[in-house]
Amino acid sequence: MTSRRRVVRVRDGAHTMRPDTLTVEEPLEIRVGGKALSITMRTPGDDFDLAAGFLVGEGVVRAPADIQAIRYCAGATADGGNTYNVLDVALAEGVAPPDASVARNFYTTSSCGLCGKASLDAVRTTVPWPVATDPFTTDPAALAGLPDELRAAQRVFDRTGGLHAAGLFDADGKLLCLREDVGRHNAVDKVVGWATRAGNLPLAGTALMVSGRTSFELVQKAVMAGIPLLAAVSAPSSLAVDLAAELGLTLVGFLRGTSMNVYTRPDRLGLQPS
Numbered sequence: 001m002t003s004r005r006r007v008v009r010v011r012d013g014a015h016t017m018r019p020d021t022l023t024v025e026e027p028l029e030i031r032v033g034g035k036a037l038s039i040t041m042r043t044p045g046d047d048f049d050l051a052a053g054f055l056v057g058e059g060v061v062r063a064p065a066d067i068q069a070i071r072y073c074a075g076a077t078a079d080g081g082n083t084y085n086v087l088d089v090a091l092a093e094g095v096a097p098p099d100a101s102v103a104r105n106f107y108t109t110s111s112c113g114l115c116g117k118a119s120l121d122a123v124r125t126t127v128p129w130p131v132a133t134d135p136f137t138t139d140p141a142a143l144a145g146l147p148d149e150l151r152a153a154q155r156v157f158d159r160t161g162g163l164h165a166a167g168l169f170d171a172d173g174k175l176l177c178l179r180e181d182v183g184r185h186n187a188v189d190k191v192v193g194w195a196t197r198a199g200n201l202p203l204a205g206t207a208l209m210v211s212g213r214t215s216f217e218l219v220q221k222a223v224m225a226g227i228p229l230l231a232a233v234s235a236p237s238s239l240a241v242d243l244a245a246e247l248g249l250t251l252v253g254f255l256r257g258t259s260m261n262v263y264t265r266p267d268r269l270g271l272q273p274s
Contacts, residue, residue, distance in 0.1 A: 129204070
């Protein structure tokens with residue numbers, strides 16, 4: 001997940017040569033039944049979770065039994081070697097493959113995982129587990145500790161300073177799973193994929209904490225996994241707030257210590273607009 005490079009470090013007018021640790025970024029091609037579905041730029045590690053979580057977000061997979069196998073594909077290089085950058089997911093018998101009518105840009109970057117969706121209507125995939133009726137509740141004090149818990153668990157970030165993180169927490173603020181990646185959407189897919197392969201979907205009664213901002217896609221990924229609360233240290237987009245309101249997700253932004261903005265469903269935090 002990391003690589004070393006020599007850099008010139010400048011401090012107070014003086015400079016020295018020294019090694020620096022960088023986050024690795026490489027492409028991952030996800031295939032389903034041998035057919036290419038998407039390429040995403042990601043940090044290697046937990047790739048099977050990434051693929052499974054990605055398919056949950058696409059509405060293809062809901063349980064471990066939906067996946068027959070996930071394997072790395074050899075033959076990705078001219079000499080037939082395995083780069084570990086191509087995955088093929090074999091779906092179980094009877095599980096429908098991704099809908100070809102939902103057009104996706106074949107290449108997605110680490111900063112935007114959903115740039116190629118044909119339309120917003122296509123993105124609003126049927127949600128298998130409505131989060132609006134989830135009785136999950138917590139309180140602002142429990143949420144206040146999530147950013148520090150997330151940061152403390154980021155082992156690779158400590159070495160590189162260049163990774164996003166997604167953490168799944170229970171109502172009391174206990175960390176259940178953390179994944180890091182160069183892309184926010186990939187980190188979330190890895191968390192959801194971990195839960196999928198463990199047979200833990202839907203993720204009712206949990207909160208998802210992400211570093212950075214909250215996009216429309218992250219809201220979609222949360223609700224597709226049955227997560228009732230999504231929090232971030234930075235701002236959400238207008239479309240993220242609209243989708244959260246539409247689907248009954250509690251969306252929290254600018255979560256920094258005891259300060260936060262609650263954009264939707266504040267009742268889950270025991271709050272009522274004045």
